[in-house]
Amino acid sequence: MINESKAMKWISNLVLGIFSAACLIPFALLIIASFSSEESIVRQGYTFFPEAFSLKAYEYLWQHQLELGRAYGITILITTVGTAVSLAITSMLAYPLSRRDMPLNRFWTFIVFFTMLFNGGLVPTYLVYTQLFDIKNTLFGLLLPGLLMNGFNILLVRTFFLTSIPPALIDAASIDGAGEIKIFYRIILPLSMPIMATIGLFQAIAYWNDWFNGLIYITDTRMFGIQTILTKMVMDIQFLTSNSNAAGVNAGAAIAELPSTSVRMAIAAIGVLPILVAYPFFQKYFVKGITIGAVK
Amino acid sequence: MKQLSLKRSGKKLKYAPLYLLMIPGIAYLLINNYLPMLGIFIAFKNINFTKGIFGSEWIGFQNFKYLFQTSDAYIITRNTILYNAVFIVLGTICAIAFAILLNEIKKKVLSRFYQSVIVLPHLISFVVVGYLAYAGLSLETGFMNKTVLPLLGIDPISWYTEPKYWPFILTIIHLWKSIGFSCIIFLASIISIDTEYYEAATLDGASKWAQIRSITIPLITPVIVMLTLLGIGRIFYSDFGLFYQVPMNAGFISDTTSVIDTYVYKGLMVSGDMGMASAAGVYQSIVGFILVLGANLLVRRFSKDNALF
Numbered sequence: 001m002i003n004e005s006k007a008m009k010w011i012s013n014l015v016l017g018i019f020s021a022a023c024l025i026p027f028a029l030l031i032i033a034s035f036s037s038e039e040s041i042v043r044q045g046y047t048f049f050p051e052a053f054s055l056k057a058y059e060y061l062w063q064h065q066l067e068l069g070r071a072y073g074i075t076i077l078i079t080t081v082g083t084a085v086s087l088a089i090t091s092m093l094a095y096p097l098s099r100r101d102m103p104l105n106r107f108w109t110f111i112v113f114f115t116m117l118f119n120g121g122l123v124p125t126y127l128v129y130t131q132l133f134d135i136k137n138t139l140f141g142l143l144l145p146g147l148l149m150n151g152f153n154i155l156l157v158r159t160f161f162l163t164s165i166p167p168a169l170i171d172a173a174s175i176d177g178a179g180e181i182k183i184f185y186r187i188i189l190p191l192s193m194p195i196m197a198t199i200g201l202f203q204a205i206a207y208w209n210d211w212f213n214g215l216i217y218i219t220d221t222r223m224f225g226i227q228t229i230l231t232k233m234v235m236d237i238q239f240l241t242s243n244s245n246a247a248g249v250n251a252g253a254a255i256a257e258l259p260s261t262s263v264r265m266a267i268a269a270i271g272v273l274p275i276l277v278a279y280p281f282f283q284k285y286f287v288k289g290i291t292i293g294a295v296k
Numbered sequence: 297m298k299q300l301s302l303k304r305s306g307k308k309l310k311y312a313p314l315y316l317l318m319i320p321g322i323a324y325l326l327i328n329n330y331l332p333m334l335g336i337f338i339a340f341k342n343i344n345f346t347k348g349i350f351g352s353e354w355i356g357f358q359n360f361k362y363l364f365q366t367s368d369a370y371i372i373t374r375n376t377i378l379y380n381a382v383f384i385v386l387g388t389i390c391a392i393a394f395a396i397l398l399n400e401i402k403k404k405v406l407s408r409f410y411q412s413v414i415v416l417p418h419l420i421s422f423v424v425v426g427y428l429a430y431a432g433l434s435l436e437t438g439f440m441n442k443t444v445l446p447l448l449g450i451d452p453i454s455w456y457t458e459p460k461y462w463p464f465i466l467t468i469i470h471l472w473k474s475i476g477f478s479c480i481i482f483l484a485s486i487i488s489i490d491t492e493y494y495e496a497a498t499l500d501g502a503s504k505w506a507q508i509r510s511i512t513i514p515l516i517t518p519v520i521v522m523l524t525l526l527g528i529g530r531i532f533y534s535d536f537g538l539f540y541q542v543p544m545n546a547g548f549i550s551d552t553t554s555v556i557d558t559y560v561y562k563g564l565m566v567s568g569d570m571g572m573a574s575a576a577g578v579y580q581s582i583v584g585f586i587l588v589l590g591a592n593l594l595v596r597r598f599s600k601d602n603a604l605f
Contacts, residue, residue: 005400008504012397013406019394020413022472026428027416029439033431045442046431093321096314103311108318115329117529118585121577122560123570124335127349128327149324180313209421212536216565230423234544261437268427275419283412287480 027276034058034266041261057266067221068229068267075225078142079207086148086203087196094154095184098161099170109158116151126216141217142225147206153199160195161188197285208275226271233264336581339574359575368559372576376534376555379463383470384527388520391475395482396508411483414476422537429469429542457548466553469542470535478523485519486512518601525595529588532580533557556580 033046037054044050061068096102097109119125125145135141165188173183189196214228224232279286339359341352363369394414401407417425432439433455441452455461493511502510534555543553556576563573 004504008397008400012400015397016394016401016410016414019475020410023413023416023476026432029431030424030428041437045434045437046439047443089320089324092317096318099314102314108322111322112325115325117588118333119329119581120332120335121574121581122557123564123574123577124332124338125328126564127335127338128331131349132331133327144328146328148328149321151325154321180311181317184317205419209419211421211423211541216561227421227423230421230427231541234423234426234541265427265431268424272420272424276416279416279419280412283408283415286415287411 027272030265030272031269034262034269036262038260038262054262057260057262060260060263061266061270068226068270070222071224071226071229072270074139074142074223075208075227078139078225079204082143082147082207083200083203085143086153087200090149090153090157090199091189091192091196092184093149094157095161095188097154098158098165112151112154114151116155129217136217137220137223139223142210142213142223145213145217147203147210147213153202157192157195157199160192165191194285194288197282198288201282201286205275226267230264230268230271233267335574336578338570339578341571343570343574355571359571360579363572363575363579368554369576371551372554372556372559375552376557377531379466379470379534379555380527380531382463382467383474384524384531386467387471387474387478387527388524390471391478392482392513392516392520394475394479395486396512398479398483399486411480414479416476417473418477420473422535422541425469425473425537426541426544429465430544433465456544456546459549459552462543462549462552466538466542470538473538481523482516482519485516489515521595521599525591528591530584531587532584536561 029046029048032048032050033041034057035053035055036047036050037052037056040047040051040054093112097105097112099105129141129145130136133140133144135144169187170183173187178186209227210225211227211231214225215231218224218228338349340354340356341349342355342358343349344352398407398410401410430438433441435441435452435454435456438455440455445452453461455465489512493515494507497507497511534557536557539553539555539558540561543549546553556579560573560577560580563569563576
């Protein structure tokens, strides 16, 4: 029996160790490539032991600190504002839905739930946002479509309110003369920090990583966030290399002017850096958050 | 009578603040989710922007007819369903296996380390994943072609022009990115299993494997069913980032990498064929909806508790 559980422990460590390595190594490769000299990437390919290290890529980033700084600023701004607004409106909608005594409670819950089952699709959504609200090339284009709030988060918060806040507490506060809104801000929200931290993390990561809104709603380079820059760099290279036969020499020259491989890797590196640095600190909340999500 | 109506309006007023709280959220759902649902009729119109959406003429099922006449419709439907089916099956099996193994590790520090590291890929945007994949697969400079394949004595492979490799590449990348997250979900429900079951089983001389088969798996079945159900409900949708960023939009491999979502995107943003794009979108939404309802109905029939609704 003891042998069996020892064997199990060995297998567990082996499998999880290999998979953990597979999760970490690509990031190592990315960061090493950003510190490699361009010539050594061309000669050796991406490798863990480049012939020559170089800070050229980061010098390039430093020279372009204005554009990159602005992109970084936009990403930070959108992440902060988006997360804050999202937390506010999600909790404000979820709380009334958790009050079983509220009239039409079931109807509104269904309205929220239905958005998880059915949607209009990309084309009508795009048309609503561009034709009706004209958010193309504005910060709203990065903030609003799709990301701000979703049915799943609302139901998650509602379940938390339902299961962790005793109705007697609300009654007691109500008898003491607190209005509904006061009850919400003074009693419900302070008791809901675990779920707020969870949803906040989910949202912050979603905003930080979003490249899709940038891809379809933003064409003005001054509005680019970090992820949009990364996306467009891939597309430019794709465009130039696929058209290089037709365009001949000009395309070759254009490719030469593109940011080098190590520069692209450096921008990708600074794009993931905040997550890699901050993650150990919020890891505890994140794992707890997934756990809350698992309980139906 | 009068008093009753007074009481009623009093009750309504009591809940007015709650409704006030709901306004911003409902307004957002209206704009972001419900208004686009009306837009489904775009699929039945010949969109002409000079006339506007409302002024454009109705053409019935013409867009759908064009869509299903092309070979695209078959390819994107096949790819979308097959990829998702493989993702659901392999993803679930691997995540459960990892969760069981992770539960065997009793050292707190080690367990925390594994948990943090395997979730990491889930936190990274697909653009960056696309860059990582490129670092591995690029023809001239990729890690595979420059380091791994020479070690094995295999000639370099032009990954981005060979469709046959992509089902494997995309599956591996999907698993790499998603296993950690679903593993933690399963781990959470495994941890909540009462340890007395295992103690009793151990006393009875049940082997580890027997314990896993007859205690762990049955007790986490509700979570397995729920996640699979969600997966089946979304079998007509794919992770756009995976199919757009990772293959880098390369044309040669589109036979094995294009899915409904990338088709709709291309119709809207690249070729400007809005009619076909919205027809494909409607096809996706409606079949997706039917699949969610169907999957739920099926589960409901076997065990009511496990159904989503």
